[in-house]
Amino acid sequence: MKDQGNYQPYTYYQLMETSLRELLVEKGVVTDAQVSEVAAAMRARQPERGAKVVARAWVDPAYKSRLLANGTAACEELGLEIPSLKLVVVENTPQVHNAIVCTLCSCYPRVLLGIPPDWYKSFSYRSRMVREPRSVLQEFGLDIPQSVQIRVHDSTADMRYMVLPMRPRGTEDWDEARLAGIVTRDSMVGVAVPKVG
Amino acid sequence: MIERSHHDMGGQPAGKVEPTEHDYADWERRVDAMAVILFGVFTGKRRITVDEHRKNIEALPPEAYDKLTYYEKWISALTQTLIQRGIITTEELGRKMEEVARRKK
Amino acid sequence: MKPQFATNFPAVDAKFDKGDRVRVRKTAPLGHIRTPFYIRGHVGEIERFCGSFPNPEELAQMRDGLPAQPLYRVRFKQKEVWPDYKGPDSDVLEIEIYQHWLEKA
Numbered sequence A: 001m002k003d004q005g006n007y008q009p010y011t012y013y014q015l016m017e018t019s020l021r022e023l024l025v026e027k028g029v030v031t032d033a034q035v036s037e038v039a040a041a042m043r044a045r046q047p048e049r050g051a052k053v054v055a056r057a058w059v060d061p062a063y064k065s066r067l068l069a070n071g072t073a074a075c076e077e078l079g080l081e082i083p084s085l086k087l088v089v090v091e092n093t094p095q096v097h098n099a100i101v102c103t104l105c106s107c108y109p110r111v112l113l114g115i116p117p118d119w120y121k122s123f124s125y126r127s128r129m130v131r132e133p134r135s136v137l138q139e140f141g142l143d144i145p146q147s148v149q150i151r152v153h154d155s156t157a158d159m160r161y162m163v164l165p166m167r168p169r170g171t172e173d174w175d176e177a178r179l180a181g182i183v184t185r186d187s188m189v190g191v192a193v194p195k196v197g
Numbered sequence B: 001m002i003e004r005s006h007h008d009m010g011g012q013p014a015g016k017v018e019p020t021e022h023d024y025a026d027w028e029r030r031v032d033a034m035a036v037i038l039f040g041v042f043t044g045k046r047r048i049t050v051d052e053h054r055k056n057i058e059a060l061p062p063e064a065y066d067k068l069t070y071y072e073k074w075i076s077a078l079t080q081t082l083i084q085r086g087i088i089t090t091e092e093l094g095r096k097m098e099e100v101a102r103r104k105k
Numbered sequence C: 001m002k003p004q005f006a007t008n009f010p011a012v013d014a015k016f017d018k019g020d021r022v023r024v025r026k027t028a029p030l031g032h033i034r035t036p037f038y039i040r041g042h043v044g045e046i047e048r049f050c051g052s053f054p055n056p057e058e059l060a061q062m063r064d065g066l067p068a069q070p071l072y073r074v075r076f077k078q079k080e081v082w083p084d085y086k087g088p089d090s091d092v093l094e095i096e097i098y099q100h101w102l103e104k105a
Helices: A012-026 A032-043 A047-059 A061-069 A071-077 A123-128 A133-139 A176-180 A185-189 B026-038 B050-058 B062-067 B070-085 B090-104
Strands: A086-091 A096-101 A149-154 A159-164 C021-024 C043-053 C069-077 C092-098 C102-104
Touching: A012 A032, A012 B026, A012 B070, A012 B090, A032 B026, A047 A061, A047 A159, A047 A176, A047 A185, A061 A071, A061 A086, A061 A159, A071 A086, A086 A096, A086 C043, A096 A159, A123 A133, A133 A149, A159 A185, B026 B070, B050 B070, B062 B070, B070 B090, C021 C069, C043 C092
Parallel strands: A086 A159, A096 A149, A149 C092
Antiparallel strands: C021 C043, C021 C102, C043 C069, C069 C092
């Protein structure tokens, strides 16, 4: 279980991680193999998985209805393994723009999309997104017109949220794979929208 | 300072959101993996709850909460939770940390 | 109201319906709490019944959190929450709040 060529001083926290892991292995609570496997499984969780869901919803209206009714079941329908995830998918429309935050910590649909980015966990995002979402979105380069309602979802409990962005114009004859290619992680958090080209 | 817990930051004044990201180091991924295993997410055997983990992150002193990186907070909180649960003891941890530190010299 | 996610836990009866106006209790007890400070005392509307889940306040203390508490998505108008909110009247905040933190408004 060696670190890959990090020429950095071994910190107190790394000492704690090694020590905790060795103790847990000695006690039979975890195994080294398990830790490696789970780390790899989490690494395999990437935003592409969410993009696949979005693309399917864009091409298949019946799937989209099912997705909005029960995000978990709809992901499982596509063969995506999402243990214990209670997923709520919220739809962007010409009248409504959704954005997700967890002010209390950093709740995020990680078993679907992977580990959240640093900025999602930052003090600034967590404190300002509920209070001045339009300013925060502008910092991300997204200007939402005053005629569009912004719905900010603070994930405080057991549900995890994902935004279903609007399908951009100019993609009418695209296939699912091509559509999935323009669905970014940021568009599923609600700080961006998918762009053509 | 007690009425509103430091971590409960929704609506507090703050500066610009810096869109930083970083590729996680191996030790950070291992912290994440250990937590996920202990929560029983993939194995179904839950040894600790996400709620205890959050409680222990929230219990970090405000300066530590602000200055530690995400996984530095996680390893600290995870260790506290395991001590509270009696899965490890402070003494065992101290002895192991001394042993590992000697090895790393 | 039908829950979005059905669970098997023995649960407290769900007493609120979609559209009900509810106030978040304004109190600041200690312990691990998932009702953000900024929303306490504010009035919103039940948007959906999420389902009933073990109480995280109790799970954090290594207790089982049963009977499960009904959890609701509650919608608040931003202009009613923040006196200085800059944005249209239509902007809203949606937060999941446990039934024991809510009272009929």
